[in-house]
Amino acid sequence: MALELRQQLKLAQKLVMTPQLRQAIKLLQLNRLDLSTALQAEIEQNPALEIETSAEDGQDEPSYSLSTTAEPDRTNAPETDFTPLLAASDALPDTNWEEYANNFDSNFSFSKETPPADAPSQFDFISEKPGLSAYLQWQLAHSELDEREWEIALYIVGNLNRYGFLETTLEDIIENTNCTFDEADYLLEVVQELDPPGIAARNVSESLKLQLERINMGKSLAAQIVTDHLNLLETRNYKMLSRLTGRKKSEIVEAINFITANLTPFPGLPYAEEATNYIVPDVYVEKIDGEYVIKLNDDDLPKLKVSSYYQDLLQATTPTTTKESKTYIADKVKSAEWFIRSIHQRQRTIYRVMESILRFQHDFFDNGPAALKPLILRDVAEDIGMHESTISRVTSNKYAHTPQGIIELKYFFSTAIPREGGDALAAESIKTRIRQMIQEEDKTKPLSDSAIAELLADRNIQLARRTVAKYREQMKIPPVKHRRQTN
Template identity: 85%
Template structure:
């Protein structure tokens, strides 16, 4: 068979992801905080998009775009009002600068006791770019220790092998091999690091960490030290009767020692210094009950009101001849601004419709709480509002709703069905809530086993296997029965 090159016409249909469509999809899956950042970034990049400082109030009718100044329909591009603001000259907007105010002068008679800063003045701690972590804190303390260069390198190696909990993840043999030091040097410098703050740092395990903290309090020979050193397993299982038998102490003495341990010691001394950023949750939508009816309100409180720059629109209408490149640039920016405003509008309306559908399906949840959560899948909501499942998935990802029952992620309302004899199916999250309530109300001296929980659920026509109960309990991070038992 001969190989040859030929030209051929072929008619096909395929879906092409345009840049505008990609932008709309990206905005749809952003949460509340990320959306605010995206708005600011787009305003900075597109000169045809600007903030309307004279826009309408935050509360807009349901048929108006959220966060926009237009009153057009959802599928129409809003027509901006003409800008009648008089131009401001650069000379008027830039006052004369008094450079003497910026002089780096120092007055010997100045005193903070007489010149108190205003209450709303920023603190110097507001300008710290990064929170010091555990390693930086320990190195700062070592810098004030009398260590030579050789000892400093070994101490830094020890500090570098501490995990986020403050435990040492290496052995003395590895320290000797990596730093080429003797056993006495490694042991001595490990003690130097363990003498630093916070107490209990550089321990090999929880027992040693608690023992180091007690030694710092001059309680190395106390009953508490004996418990954390020899009987930590009994302390975890709360087997106080066995502790009293092995230590030869009275029950009240055991309880006093355990109360001191739990109140004054920490099993993970390095955790408060962990370099982890706090993730704040800002609800994307509010569901409030007013006069017996639920009202849905989107959270657009601090979103800027957007509009298309009238200056750029006038440039397109101007009769003054301009270069082809300039007109093409202006037209592209104006079109991009129009599409961005439309995408924001569509995103807000989609979130509103999805939350409205969830409210219809999960009305019992909003009335009575998580125990009344019903089985729901993405297809149910998609068919209800006439959208694709992928759109519902993007809308419900990383977005939260503030409800009368608390703040929940939109994904929380979707759960698999657990069949029940003689009744409607229940959602898996509803079963987890029931299990959590059973464990909270159990007798601490005789906690419920997974089999006992399964039996109690079966009495309510909820058939679950023991391993399923164990799986749900582990997902809720609830310890097993031996760690929940409180032995008297």
């Protein structure tokens, strides 16, 4: 049978993802911060999309705003504005930078002139927080090191991880800096004598030992425990520690209490150069006059409109306007209108999803996590007449500010744990009960996973010990041997 190429006509139905549909889906998945970035990027790319800055301009133009406290009427009423207008007076006042000049007058004295209490400091304008490496280099700069020793010390500092531990060996230091063993060992001691105590150690045991030596406790019982019996310290095995050290249990307990209260296993962690990522809620749920009110977050989000200038150009018939120009303007105006509708639809969808969650999880907003009910995406999808994939996109990476705190929307969806003779419970609700049991337990006789399973069985909640252990690990609660304390 010979192979040949030929043309053939075929009819088929398929779903085509247009650029506009892709954009709408992408906007639906964005969280509050990413949405603000996407708005600014679209405004920069599309000249037909503008920010409305006054209530008088553009009353009859397609526009978009974000905030609402009531679901808009989807049948007859027009779309409700969601964000207040940005007033021109909101702009920052001009700053007199001469007031903040970095001047150092030799004749200036605080004894003669005291700046106002609310005057900004020059240090308020430092953009980057110094990290561990910069802090150690600043201390080394005040040490009496020659150029050769300075290079070796910098190599050691450069090989510290975020916890402050040395991630290289003396052999590597010698090989890469062409120094002797005595020089490498000496410079390592110099770095270990810097602040914070315990820095440049090879492991947790050495770090704790260095901290004890700094306070003249290098030969104490605590130093013996962290050096030779760190694994027993982690499990708080007082009986074995007493047997191996030959000391009384009360002395062991006192030494361990001192270690946990005054030493840190990771001395470099407070200086880690990591920016704090703050969660900005996408929607607020507030209780007003006994009823919950939903309001979308409208902070710093502008009100958008289609440029009237480009609309006039599109309608104008001048000899200088080419066909290509009109096509370009028409595409930009159409893209701006679609973008505005997509943003508006996104906000309405988030509102409706949050409204449905509020109906299903009303007891949670009143009583907290223990009252959380089983809920799946299909329940919300059927309630508001949308597809499950849409609900999944809406609830991903979005947060709600509720009377119970800032909570991710995904949190409200939990699998059901059946109960005999009672309503099913959500997995998160059971986790809350387990956490409460552990918080209320006798610290000298903590509850094991089996004991927790038995207590839950008494409350008609049947869980296997392995399931209890899995929930405990998900909540980052240590096992019973690490929670045990002695008087």
